[in-house]
Amino acid sequence: MKKVLLVDDDEVVHELINTTLSKYSGIFELVHAYDVKGAVAVLEREEISLIITDLVMPGGDGFQLLAQIHDKHGDIPCIVMTSYELPELQERLEGKALQIFKKPVMAQELAEAILRGLKTQPKKGGLGEFSVVGIVQLMETEGTTCRLDVHKSSDHRDINQCIERNCKEYRGCLYLVQGTIHDAVCGKLVGEEAALKLLSMEGVQVSSSLLDSKNLVRRVHKSNQNLLINAMIQKDHQCGEEEDQEPQQQKLLDEGIRLCERLEFAQAQKSLMAFVKDNRQNAQGWLWLSRAVTEPKKIKAALAEAYRLEPEDADVLEDVEKARLLGSAGATADLKVSRCPFCYAPLEPQATGCAFCKASLLTESSSLAKLDICAVEQRLIRQAVMRFERVLAAEVNPKILFYAGAAYLNLNDFDKALTYFDLLMPIIQVDSRHQKVANQVSQIVEHIAASQKMEERGQRPEVKKEKQIIDNQANKRTILVVEDSPTTRKVVKMTLQSGGFRVIEAVDGVEALSKLNDDRPDMVLLDIMLPKIDGYKILSILKKNGETKDIPVVMLTSKNGIIDKVKGHLSAASAYLTKPFKPAELISVVSSILDKNASSESAQG
Incomplete structure (x- = not known):
């Protein structure tokens, strides 16, 4: 059996590719290496037919590996996977790579490239x-x-x-x-x-x-000659028709898959049904149709066709198991089902979680308390995250933003979950049709705020400017949030934004004083335990400055001792909140103080 060497330092990439290419195990075996040194060692001891490699790895980059393969193993075709922009690499990789893929790679496209590469060494006979x-x-x-x-x-x-x-x-x-x-x-x-x-x-x-x-x-x-001449004439007549027909059919399948990835299953049905009508021997078409339809009978019928054509396909077998679980749950054949947004498993209409991937759908507040992080099938959720990010790279999609956040919540990654909910809130707040989703997000934020298991995950990754939602905040009251915990800062920010406030942020006392020079907020939310300069010192500086002394300050702290509260009051803070606090409590305190200040200023005016 031919062997394909996969070289990448990311274990998740190895796991995903190994899983998605398992259906080709009868054609080739996947061999793994995690750096250039490991790849060279494999090449020395094993006969490799094709290599898939990343370009950025420890112990030497992919360009060095490609050069070595080109010199010592010139007959081995190479496929390159990279996160870099492809146009910049074409010239450097000329003649060294069979094909170049931009990460994340579609499993089917990678499989087809591997099979093309393996065919450069013809089979016996x-x-x-x-x-x-x-x-x-x-x-x-x-x-x-x-x-x-x-x-x-x-x-x-x-x-x-x-x-x-x-x-x-x-x-x-x-x-x-x-x-x-x-x-x-x-x-x-x-x-x-x-x-x-x-x-x-x-x-x-x-x-x-x-x-x-x-x-x-x-x-x-x-004679052969007569046949060859007539065949060429026949080919000329058929060529134009085949060129038009095949791309159109492929376009239907691609469109159906794209709509499924956007969780638009009703629209996906139309494209996929049109595709299988003319391509009844295409297992992928039947598989994706089974994921789009909502009637159990149709799901089983489509899966039966996919199984008949590809009985050993890993994806088909997995979806058959999903359908079996629906049947064991007592769903009737006439009952329309919904879909798990993470693994596409069919679900009963009012389901709050998925029986297959074990993820919570976060459709109601009670499901938040039932999140079972240990039970969740992380592989399936991470695959869903990759799909969601692929969709979001092309469009700002509120539904996908919500489920991307929900996916990370199921993975116990609060920081990344809040990143997506943070992007989602400005969109759904201005559209009454999304009120239910806005309530869901508010409940999720409250759940995270009250949780005692929040982990620090580092700063939120930058989001491309074209994907940011620009909100008209000229008339909103501004709150400066000074908090060194990224997760707590995000919770506070999202809570305040849901209440209609504009938020600016600082991670320590020095940055807070810098922000105050640039922008005069209507209020400061100030953590007590801060690096560089603590909250009490900053409060003292604000109250001694003529330009900032009238800005109300609310102190935030994880400590709840009487001494701390006394110090807070003696330091001229307007209020004192102990973490974790309820979002509703925060909104109430902030609104009350600002309204009181506004009334006082109006009376003086």
Whole structure:
């Protein structure tokens, strides 16, 4: 069996690729290396047929590895995966890479590239990828007696299996006696018609086998030359139609998959049903259709077709198990189902969690308390995150933003969850249609705020400017939040934004004083325990400055001792909040103080 070497320092990439390519385990074996040194060691001890490599790794980069492969193993094709922009790499990788992929890589595209690369080393008895005409002319010159089997180049199963299963990828065969075509079979066509059909094909895989011509009935009586000329004429007529038809069919499948990834299953049904109507032997089409339809009978029917075509496909087997779980839950055949946004498993309409991936759907406040982080199938949720990020790279989609945040909440990553909810809030606040989602997000933020298990995850990653939502905040009251904990700061920010406030942030006392020079807030929320300058010192500085002494300050602290509260009051703070606090309590305190100040200023005016 051929071996494919995967070189990447990210273990998650290895796990995902290993899982998604498992259905090709009968064709090639995946060998793993996590750096350049490890890859070189594998190449020295094993016979590798193809290499997939990242460009940025410890112990030397992918360019060094490619150069070494080019010099010492020039016959091994290489596929490159990278997070860099591809146009900048084309020139440097010229002649060294079979294909270049931008991460994240679509599993099917990677699989097709691997299979193309492996075919650069023809199998025994195989004649490679040629036009059928070229092969026949070669056989005629050598006077060969044989059977030529013709199948699409994308099909990699044993040709005899294709014939037995009447696989759509199998095209037919030509019977040659001393180099002359005596008979042909192509689907339902036989004899001369079949020969003309096969001779007009290019870019196919052709393999030869021995032929006992004693009992062969001759059904083709024209010369090879005559057949070749007529085949070329027939090909010219068919070429235009095939070029238009195939891309259009592929477009239907791609559109259906794209809509499923956007969780728009009703729209996806139309494209996928149109695709399988004309491509009934395509297992992927039936698989994705089973994920889009909502009636249990239709789900099982589509999965049955996918299983019939690809009974060993890992994705098909996994989806069969998902459907079985729905049946064991007591769902009736007439009941329409919903879909798990993370793994596509069919769910009962009012389900609050998924029985397959064990994720919470966060559809109601009670489900937050039932989050079972240990039970969640992290592999499936991380795959969902990759899909969500692919969608969000192309558009700002509120539904996908919500479920991306929900995915990270199921992974117990509060910081990343808040990143997506933070992007979502400005969108749903200005549209009354999203009121239910806004309430859900508020409940989630309250849950995180009250949790005693928040972990510091570092600063929120930068978001591309074109994806940020620009909000008109000119008339909103401004709150400066001074808090060194990124997670707590995000919770406070989102809570205040949900209450209609504009928020500016500072991570320590020095940055807070700098922000006060640039912008005069209506209030300061000030943590007591801060690096560089503590909260009491900052409060003292504010109250001694004529320009900032009237700005109300609310102290935030995790301490709840009486001494701390007394110090807070003696330090002229307007209020004192102990963490963790309820978001509603924070909004109430802030609004009350600002309204009181506004009334006082109005009376003085």
